[in-house]
Amino acid sequence: MAIDTDWALGELKHFIGLASRPRVKTAFRTKGDDAELIASAQVVEQILDRVFPRWHHRVVGLGSLSDYWARHREAAQRAVVTLEREAEIREKLGDNAPQISASTFHPWAWEGASSLWQSGHFREAVTAAARKINAEAQNKLERRDLSEIKLFQEALSANAPAVGRPRLRIVPDDGSDTYKSTQRGVMAFAEGCFAAIRNPNSHEDSLPELPEAEALEQLAALSLLARWIDSAAVESTS
Structure with missing residues (x-):
């Protein structure tokens, strides 16, 4: 079954919002607490498996544990771009052939x-x-x-x-x-x-x-x- 793009984008963007880090004095924290992030990530990770193959090794597998949610956020941001602009990118780069998942x-x-x-x-x-x-x-x-x-x-x-x-x-x-x-x-x-x-x-x-x-x-x-x-x-x- 094809992915529900609108639903996937909504979940990804919701997670990106939770994982963003506003500056508070000299420290950084995410907008969402750990419970919210974990619950959202449970769904988002499955979307990433479909949209951004091997995402864990390309993005999340790098860096320190302190950047864990930041690396998840980067993977989600990449997935959003893929979903929103995939057809455009394939057309502009001259590769509009069918793909399999x-x-x-x-x-x-x-x-x-x-x-x-x-x-x-x-x-x-x-x-x-x-x-x-x-x-x-x-x-x-x-x-x-x-x-x-x-x-x-x-x-x-x-x-x-x-x-x-x-x-x-x-x-x-x-x-x-x-x-x-x-x-x-x-x-x-x-x-x-x-x-x-x-x-x-x-x-x-x-x-x-x-x-x-x-x-x-x-x-x-x-x-x-x-x-x-x-x-x-x-x-x-x-």
């Missing part, structure tokens, strides 16, 4: 990856997403004897289900060429995701960190696989 990915992909992603561990985040999708597919099929490539090869087989071997049907099995090509295509896609994305990334200790843009593309591929698997019908002998 990881927060809109299928939950199996993003929820498995989000905490690692926010800390900049992109390769590990992609690996975690693949593991989550594998686990959810096992749960859906009630199978623990197979995993990853072998699991999807068998689950997406065009063969009829057998005892202990249910199938996943991406579209209804009406015997048409569309059904056959869709089933075959998703099986090949799943094999590719685990052979070319999950398996190489599992060796993160011996590989350089993935560039963020490349990791996002990989996560998008896994999200698409997750949507197909989640929406597929289970066909069994029972």
Whole structure:
């Protein structure tokens, strides 16, 4: 779901007001007290996660604890500018292409990856997403004897289900060429995701960190696989 821009701007600006620091003689204090700031920050931090990716490391991760709310305020100010002027900036800089947000990915992909992603561990985040999708597919099929490539090869087989071997049907099995090509295509896609994305990334200790843009593309591929698997019908002998 797209972000509610008006609501987000209201929350950000409210926090910025609370975190501003008027001069009182020679000391500084925020306009809002700690309780007000903490309550507002609980919402604002979630907005920042959506609007200003890795904000905690780019702004709040720097400086001393005494500047904690000031650094939060700076992140919120940057997010306000992003929301208010993003379309203008993209148009003026000549990049008005569609964009994707990881927060809109299928939950199996993003929820498995989000905490690692926010800390900049992109390769590990992609690996975690693949593991989550594998686990959810096992749960859906009630199978623990197979995993990853072998699991999807068998689950997406065009063969009829057998005892202990249910199938996943991406579209209804009406015997048409569309059904056959869709089933075959998703099986090949799943094999590719685990052979070319999950398996190489599992060796993160011996590989350089993935560039963020490349990791996002990989996560998008896994999200698409997750949507197909989640929406597929289970066909069994029972």
